[in-house]
Amino acid sequence: MLELRRETTSQIYAHAMKEFPNECCGAILTDGTKDCVRRCNNIQNERHAEDPATYPRDARTAYLMDPNDLIKIHREVDTKGTQIKAFYHSHPNEDAYFSDKDKTDATEPWGLPNYPDTVYVVISLYDRQINVARAYSWDDNAEDFVEVPINSVA
């Protein structure tokens, strides 16, 4: 189960709406009691422009978290003793499923979950209107990502 404060949910929703029609991405860090949202750059458009053969999709249907943002998150975890509670991204004009690409990329390049203890949150929105968010995490028994309930708290 993923427990999310309404304030945290509001922040990731605001990010998804701001980036529409592109996918947004980021992380939710926690110190055990308080969560904080770290918005990250989605650099999919840059990679797509540089190398469309390798990156056939643009940011409307894909995300690639800026490596500079990713290292900052890891540094924050190292220095402040926080943990990565969840990574999030949005699906503009699509539902909040965990797609084949979401699964594949979360296990690239070694065929193993890169973050087996971290939840992935997917936000569905249509025309800047939030539809729903769902959460997924790796399940050792299923050897797959499975949906986990989101418990919304005040």
Add this chain to the structure above:
Amino acid sequence: MAVTVRIPTPLRKLTNDQAEVDAVGATIENIIENLESNYAGIKERICDEAGNIRRFVNIYLNDEDIRFLDGTTTTVSDGDEVSIIPAIAGGASV
């Protein structure tokens, strides 16, 4: 040069569950070779057949992505930290 290397969770079975290991070498390329000599199989996880860093693998020297330095020929200094961190990516069904 002696550096510390951060190992991502999926590769820790190669490093006896260690999240950080020591390595020596003058460049990132040397560091990867040195890791391979101690933890067989790790090089092919990090590099493709041509010796390039795999697309979903980010390697950082301290806080800098080596793509924006000199790639695998980037030189390292004593006490540096090298981090191997898989990319975070995905996207909707199309």
